[in-house]
Amino acid sequence: MTRTPGGPSTGAAAGTPAHTTAAGLHPSAVEHEPAGAAGGAAGRAGIAKPGAVFDRDAAWDALVGFATDRGPGPRLGVVSGGLRQGxxxxxxxxxxxxxxxxxxxxxxxxxxxxxxxGDLLARRTGSVEAGRxxxxTEAVDALLALAGQEPVPVVLDEFPRLVRQSPSLPAVLHAAFRRHADGPHGGAAPGRARLLLSGSDRPVMRRLFCGPSALRELVTLDVAVGPFGYREAARFWGLDDARLALRVHAVVGGTPAYRHAFVADRVPAGPDDFDAWVCGTVLDPRTPLFHEAPRLVHEAADSGNRGLCHxxxxxxxxxxxxxxxxxxRVGAPLGEVSHALALLRDWALLHGEPDVLxxxxxxxxxxxxxxxxxHAVVRPHRALLDGAPGRAEEVWAQARPVFESTVAPARFAEVCRAWVRDHAAPDTFGAPAGRVGHGSLAGPGEPGAEVVVRGEGAGGRPGPLLSVGLARWGEIVDVHHLERLHRLVGLLDERGEDVARVVPALYGSAGFGPAVRTSEAQGNVVLVGPDRLYAGG
Structure with missing residues (x-):
């Protein structure tokens, strides 16, 4: 199946296969649409995106194009993504x-x-017989019969649950599509049902639609619904302060359900309110957010694997x-740990990527x-918090150093990499970015660099090295960081890496010293702080 990448304003043309990556939405968005959200954008066929749908123009455009496609016969589309994404x-x-x-x-x-x-079909058609x-086989025929010569979208949401109940359902669907493609009733023209199968169970969705399977060959639309990007998440939470947005993102990321249903729309009033917000939401056992992370692991792992996965x-x-x-760190054999790693990666709770260097x-x-x-902040204190909701401030006083030294720096580095991939101006590093990630050196005591950029490679070979960057959270980035960066580039040169095109880059959450500002003015280094991460290219 051909797939066309989605973007902020792209989507599938009617009748054309497409792949769109989109962040989530939330059922309460009608009542809680944040300031600055774009609603009402017109989709294909003149169907406007409702104001309740925050952002997601590409996903809406692709789905409307699929739903209104007037090509002959039924069509099959897939909508996948984790829970709570909308x-x-x-x-x-x-x-x-x-x-x-x-x-x-x-x-x-x-x-x-x-x-x-059957009850829903009976109400839809007004026929009691239709609901029996x-x-x-009868159910799928009835669903496809909902559309005549006008296209009608028909959605089976959380399709993997139905497959677990009825393992033969994928084969039934495949057979029905083949039958209805030639017309369901003798010489009658085939109906234009636009069937969308949605699911959060990643392993099942991958097995059905990402590998060799009978259903895969029928799919003409594939939409992935994921978390908001960090910029969209800031708008969704109504956060104008870039440094505060970085802190909030390091806690809740871009999952849309967390703002409304999980913290009752409580948003930090400003930078000075961040600590109180943490204590009143993710550290409070009376909020759903407190219980969400363990639930994600429990949904992916059975009782025999949960301990190791945690x-x-x-x-x-x-x-x-x-x-x-x-x-x-776990103190277990690598083979045993590898099984847990594979399970977590299969459920997209963990990602593994090749080191760029x-x-x-x-x-x-x-x-x-x-x-x-x-797992870094809450879990070591969960028993205390569970038994005494009023201990959140005490726990946060103990745990905040871990957040500032480990959790926030790692998330900041990921945001910096996302900025390079999604928002940096095309000429920032002299050529389009191909691979962006962490880069390690082989020598002892050399941790490498958090933001390494390669250009686009050819024939499976690594692309040219475009940039090596350090990301620093909570400290002023100054000349000694730039000197360390130059040493790293020198080591790479000694080890045979072509560094002729390398652009040094420093990413800092707390600002930059005068010496590196001077180097920036001279064109010797790229500096990226919170304001540029959220508003610049």
Missing amino acids: KTHLLRALTDETGGFLFCADDAVEAESLRRL LRDW SVLAAVALGAGTPGGVAD RPPLTRLRIPEPLLAFE
């Missing part, structure tokens, strides 16, 4: 605006799901960046900031 809200908005049909699956047995679906579904996440959150480093080395990171905050 897939259901997005799809409900789509079906509301287009007159479509949505069924949200629950954990149930097959008979109950068919009964619930004996099996999924320990692995704690090791990464506290600075272990490689599988070997995690095994050493030493590709055989895998660098581990936790993509969900709340998981890192939980």
Whole structure:
């Protein structure tokens, strides 16, 4: 299947396969739309994006194009992404605006799901007979029959739950699509149902739609719904202060559900309110946010794996960046740890990426900031907090040094890398960025650099080295940082790396000293602080 990358204003043309990456939405956004949110953008076919849908123009455009595609026969689309990202809200908005049909699956047995679906179909069609579904063959035929010659979007939300109840469902769908493509009733023209299958169970969605499978060949739209980027997250939370936005992002990241349903819309009033906000939300057992991170692990791992998975996440959150480093910190054999690493990566709770300077080395990171905050800051004190909600201030006084020394610096470095990938001006490093990540040197005592940029390579070879950068949280970046950066570039030169095009870069959350400002004015270094991260290129 051909996939076209999505962007802020791109999407699939009607009838054309597409892949769109979009951040999440939230069911309460109608009542809690933040200031500055863009609502009402017109999608394809003149269907405006509702004001309740924050951002996500590319996802809306692609979904509307799919839902209104007038090509013959049924079409199949996929919407995937983790929990709390707003897939259901997005799809409900789509079906509301287009007159479509949505069924949200629950954990149930097959008979109950068919009964619930039948009840909805009976209300939709006004026919009691339409609601009497004996099996999924009848159910899928009834869903595809909802559309005649006018396209109608039909959504099965949390499709993996239905597959667990009825393992033959993917084969039933495939057979039904083949049947309906030629017309469901003798010589009648095939209906234009636009079936969207949505799911949060990443392993099941990957098995059904990312590998060789019968359903994959039918998919003409693939939309991934993920967290907001750090800039969008700041707008979503209504944060104008860049340094405060960085701190909040290091706790809750870009998952949209956390603002409304999980902290009852409590937002820091300003930089001086950050500590009180932490104590009143993520450290308060009376809020859903306090319980969310353990729940994410419990959804991914069974009881036999949870302990090791929590320990692995704690090791990464506290600075272990490689599988070997995690095994050493956990005190378990690498083979045993590797199983937990694979499970966490399968559920996207952990990412592993090749080191930019030493590709055989895998660098581990936790993509969900709340998981890192939980395992480095909350988990060591969870028993105390669970038993006494009033101890949050005491716990935060003990735990904040860990946040400032480990959690926030790691998240800041990730934001800096995201800035290079998504927001830096094209000429910042002399050429478009290909790979951006952490770069390690082989020598002892040389931790490497947090933001290393390579250009686009050819034939599977690494691209040219464009930039080497240090990211520093909570300290003024000055000339000694620049000198260290020059030493790193010199070492790379000695080890055979072509450094002729390297642009030194320093990223700092707390500001820059006069000496490096002078170097910047002379064109000798690129400086990136909070204001540039959130508003500059």
